[in-house]
Amino acid sequence: MMPAVKAFPFTVISHGLAVVALIMVLIWTFHFNLSNSVHPVFMLFGLIIIRGEAIISYKSLPFIKEVKMVIHLALNGVALVLGIVGISAAFKDHNESGIANLYSLHSWIGIGVIVLYGIQWLYGFVSFFYPGGSADLRRATLPWHALLGACVYVLAAANSALGFLEKLTFLQSSGVAKYGTEALLVNFTAITTVVFAVFVILSVTSQPSSDQHHDDYRIHSAK
Amino acid sequence: MMPAVKAFPFTVISHGLAVVALIMVLIWTFHFNLSNSVHPVFMLFGLIIIRGEAIISYKSLPFIKEVKMVIHLALNGVALVLGIVGISAAFKDHNESGIANLYSLHSWIGIGVIVLYGIQWLYGFVSFFYPGGSADLRRATLPWHALLGACVYVLAAANSALGFLEKLTFLQSSGVAKYGTEALLVNFTAITTVVFAVFVILSVTSQPSSDQHHDDYRIHSAK
Numbered sequence: 001m002m003p004a005v006k007a008f009p010f011t012v013i014s015h016g017l018a019v020v021a022l023i024m025v026l027i028w029t030f031h032f033n034l035s036n037s038v039h040p041v042f043m044l045f046g047l048i049i050i051r052g053e054a055i056i057s058y059k060s061l062p063f064i065k066e067v068k069m070v071i072h073l074a075l076n077g078v079a080l081v082l083g084i085v086g087i088s089a090a091f092k093d094h095n096e097s098g099i100a101n102l103y104s105l106h107s108w109i110g111i112g113v114i115v116l117y118g119i120q121w122l123y124g125f126v127s128f129f130y131p132g133g134s135a136d137l138r139r140a141t142l143p144w145h146a147l148l149g150a151c152v153y154v155l156a157a158a159n160s161a162l163g164f165l166e167k168l169t170f171l172q173s174s175g176v177a178k179y180g181t182e183a184l185l186v187n188f189t190a191i192t193t194v195v196f197a198v199f200v201i202l203s204v205t206s207q208p209s210s211d212q213h214h215d216d217y218r219i220h221s222a223k
Numbered sequence: 224m225m226p227a228v229k230a231f232p233f234t235v236i237s238h239g240l241a242v243v244a245l246i247m248v249l250i251w252t253f254h255f256n257l258s259n260s261v262h263p264v265f266m267l268f269g270l271i272i273i274r275g276e277a278i279i280s281y282k283s284l285p286f287i288k289e290v291k292m293v294i295h296l297a298l299n300g301v302a303l304v305l306g307i308v309g310i311s312a313a314f315k316d317h318n319e320s321g322i323a324n325l326y327s328l329h330s331w332i333g334i335g336v337i338v339l340y341g342i343q344w345l346y347g348f349v350s351f352f353y354p355g356g357s358a359d360l361r362r363a364t365l366p367w368h369a370l371l372g373a374c375v376y377v378l379a380a381a382n383s384a385l386g387f388l389e390k391l392t393f394l395q396s397s398g399v400a401k402y403g404t405e406a407l408l409v410n411f412t413a414i415t416t417v418v419f420a421v422f423v424i425l426s427v428t429s430q431p432s433s434d435q436h437h438d439d440y441r442i443h444s445a446k
Binding site for chain 1 (some may be wrong): 225227234326327328329331332344366367370374377378380381384385387388389391392393396397401402406409410413416421424425428
């Protein structure tokens with residue numbers, strides 16, 4: 001399932017899509033959306049873009065493994081903090097507007113994602129950074145760390161699409177035009193987000209751009 | 224990114240989750256949902272469950288490659304037909320109820336998924352079954368076929384979550400209780416669907432249950 005192509009072109013496309021998605025969500029939040037909730041901006045910037053770059057970084061940066069690991073850990077930490085702030089903003093907005101909390105699929109999956117992601121980050125910190133597990137433990141759990149990380153990332157991306165759809169459906173129930181500018185903007189932001197996530201996953205399933213220092217990242221079960 | 228575990232336990236869990244999801248969507252459609260649209264049943268049974276089994280079958284059945292290929296092709300063909308019927312049902316229901324078509328993210332991604340899936344199936348038929356491409360072409364494109372198939376499958380699963388959320392949001396706008404039985408049923412159907420898809424993907428990223436006849440399936444870029 002891993003085509004023999006280099007990750008580099010996928011990473012370039014990913015960065016471009018990230019910029020486009022970020023600009024679109026900023027235009028939506030500060031030009032269109034009357035509630036001005038910062039939840040979509042924080043979640044998209046944190047749990048999708050910075051988290052995506054954290055995933056890509058370990059594969060594509062031309063540094064030694066130890067440096068890449070610190071960058072990966074730090075970017076993931078920033079993403080986690082932005083995600084927690086963004087989720088708190090949603091609760092704050094709901095409470096101020098008298099909207100019920102935690103009844104929707106988006107909120108349920110969102111809580112699942114942030115919990116799994118927190119566990120994943122803590123495990124990465126303790127096992128791979130400080131104090132660090134034994135070489136055997138690291139070797140045995142690294143493929144699971146990468147696979148679970150990719151699964152949680154795909155869930156986060158799918159959940160961002162759920163969030164865009166949910167908010168837009170509410171807006172359209174309140175009179176926002178179904179084929180209008182705001183609807184098209186939100187839908188294209190969601191699609192750009194999903195395509196970005198696809199390219200992040202493609203970049204980690206393809207070959208490292210540098211042939212050094214990735215020895216322990218691509219542990220294949222076929223070995 | 225591929226942990227060294229056997230696919231078998233993942234496939235068993237997948238089959239169980241498929242049965243649970245199917246029972247839940249049938250209860251929703253025929254006991255709760257007053258519109259009685261068959262769209263959710265056809266899509267879940269076709270593009271998620273049968274399609275998921277088609278993906279799993281190639282990896283897990285204890286037959287020779289040629290037999291598994293025919294089963295994979297046939298199951299995918301059935302899934303494609305069910306998907307097209309299910310999408311047609313959505314248009315029919317919309318037109319009969321005077322609801323606009325193709326404005327929502329769910330509908331856009333759905334059209335994208337069915338088109339990509341149709342292309343994927345036709346390519347599989349022509350290249351791997353009849354008349355069949357050259358050995359070189361098959362070897363070069365098989366990893367792409369598997370990767371694209373997995374991507375389209377994940378998109379389909381994410382889109383089913385979008386569909387459940389969209390429909391439930393409409394129902395809740397019309398008075399269905401936010402924490403009521405129907406809401407919980409729809410949300411748990413969506414979550415079971417997503418978890419099923421995760422296990423389908425886990426089963427194809429893990430090791431074949433039989434060690435024969437899978438030689439050309441796991442072409443690794445690292446070779």
